[in-house]
Amino acid sequence: MRGDPTGRGPRPPSLATVERLPVYQRVLSELLGSGTSTVSSEHLAAAAGVGAAVVRKDLSLFGSFGTRGMGYDVSLLIGELDRRLGGDRDWPLIVVGIGNLGTALVNSEGFRSRGFRVAALFDAAPDVVGTTVAGVQVRHFDELEATVAGTAACIGVVATPPSVAQAVAERLVAVGVRSLLNFAPRVLQLGPGVRVRQVDLSTELQVMSFYELRDEASQL
Amino acid sequence: MRGDPTGRGPRPPSLATVERLPVYQRVLSELLGSGTSTVSSEHLAAAAGVGAAVVRKDLSLFGSFGTRGMGYDVSLLIGELDRRLGGDRDWPLIVVGIGNLGTALVNSEGFRSRGFRVAALFDAAPDVVGTTVAGVQVRHFDELEATVAGTAACIGVVATPPSVAQAVAERLVAVGVRSLLNFAPRVLQLGPGVRVRQVDLSTELQVMSFYELRDEASQL
DNA sequence: TATTGTGAACCTCTTCACAGCT
DNA sequence: AGCTGTGAAGAGGTTCACAATA
Numbered sequence: 001m002r003g004d005p006t007g008r009g010p011r012p013p014s015l016a017t018v019e020r021l022p023v024y025q026r027v028l029s030e031l032l033g034s035g036t037s038t039v040s041s042e043h044l045a046a047a048a049g050v051g052a053a054v055v056r057k058d059l060s061l062f063g064s065f066g067t068r069g070m071g072y073d074v075s076l077l078i079g080e081l082d083r084r085l086g087g088d089r090d091w092p093l094i095v096v097g098i099g100n101l102g103t104a105l106v107n108s109e110g111f112r113s114r115g116f117r118v119a120a121l122f123d124a125a126p127d128v129v130g131t132t133v134a135g136v137q138v139r140h141f142d143e144l145e146a147t148v149a150g151t152a153a154c155i156g157v158v159a160t161p162p163s164v165a166q167a168v169a170e171r172l173v174a175v176g177v178r179s180l181l182n183f184a185p186r187v188l189q190l191g192p193g194v195r196v197r198q199v200d201l202s203t204e205l206q207v208m209s210f211y212e213l214r215d216e217a218s219q220l
Numbered sequence: 221m222r223g224d225p226t227g228r229g230p231r232p233p234s235l236a237t238v239e240r241l242p243v244y245q246r247v248l249s250e251l252l253g254s255g256t257s258t259v260s261s262e263h264l265a266a267a268a269g270v271g272a273a274v275v276r277k278d279l280s281l282f283g284s285f286g287t288r289g290m291g292y293d294v295s296l297l298i299g300e301l302d303r304r305l306g307g308d309r310d311w312p313l314i315v316v317g318i319g320n321l322g323t324a325l326v327n328s329e330g331f332r333s334r335g336f337r338v339a340a341l342f343d344a345a346p347d348v349v350g351t352t353v354a355g356v357q358v359r360h361f362d363e364l365e366a367t368v369a370g371t372a373a374c375i376g377v378v379a380t381p382p383s384v385a386q387a388v389a390e391r392l393v394a395v396g397v398r399s400l401l402n403f404a405p406r407v408l409q410l411g412p413g414v415r416v417r418q419v420d421l422s423t424e425l426q427v428m429s430f431y432e433l434r435d436e437a438s439q440l
Numbered sequence: 441t442a443t444t445g446t447g448a449a450c451c452t453c454t455t456c457a458c459a460g461c462t
Numbered sequence: 463a464g465c466t467g468t469g470a471a472g473a474g475g476t477t478c479a480c481a482a483t484a
Contacts, residue, residue, distance in 0.1 A: 104319075105321075108321060205313075274475095
């Protein structure tokens, strides 16, 4: 049951909007750091690389945080965004695949800020299991179920070779993970209740080469 | 001058379409490896995680590669996609910032396939400059201009701390780079002729926590 | 019969323009 | 006067439905 069975409520924010919120938050934090206490939608938009109307529409979906004639209070807005994005919570991460990329991810700032916390690391290679990365000991993937059993809902990060990504994802889902960040170049086939975000280096590069080719062709 | 000053030509493929092409290509390669020579839009769509109509629309933008009643020839389609994505070309990459993430990227399979080739590595830290990563020696970023001078148009990869990402991007653009893949959590402000694709780990995680929160709220 | 290729309807996001507030 | 919040218009992408075709 949803809380809004009549369909009269406000539309949920689009994925595009949700993806912009962290950008606003980051820009606002920098503004706060440089002593700015108020910002207009135009200024915030320029810093975030979008249009001013987009900023106002995005923010208005969550409430009226601005003051007409003045703009938005930076601290207030950071707080509101932080709350919507879950920044005031603890978000345990389970990372599977502690190779070059997995290690880099675990050590990255993005994985250690805003409430995210590396809760457990798994791999299958004997020479990796038992080592410590960023203060967390790597366990064998076979211990997944035993280790995660009593843990709260987690976000799973798949940084394995593509050949095992599907199986790893299925086992993560089986232990209760409903949000997966997948770095393996493989489309994960999972139930409808599971959210997957795909980060694919090869795809990123291929999109770029597509447009490079196109530019060349148009300059003939 | 464009090749189509009348505006009568077919619409260019949308970014969404371009981002799906590498996925199709990867799925098709796997199909070819498993001995499949023909595939329907329905089957290809299921494997790529999209709808069948999307596949047909996407592919039809580039030509009529299918056979009615039969489907698509896998080899033919791989070849066509490869050509459109520039897979038959050499794409030199310039990677700046050889920390944990930069090293992982350079060693990743995505950076060494499909015509992409790590051409030069740069960093500013004295203990990194001079080391060899994946067979390429890391140079000091000050040598960028001298090193890249005569090189063909490249794709630039920014894997630096966010504080220097903007300056690094500007210098890359100054030496002729028009496509940038940015891993630094910073909005790059560059001229309109420069393409930027942003990969932001922190944003990915925050998008996930947003939806996790939303799920919790709807289950009250 | 099976499946593609595609115009049209549909839906979603963006942009515009301005009323409303400070 | 300046800026937000928002309905309406516009643009773009997806889904539908089916004619075309092997």
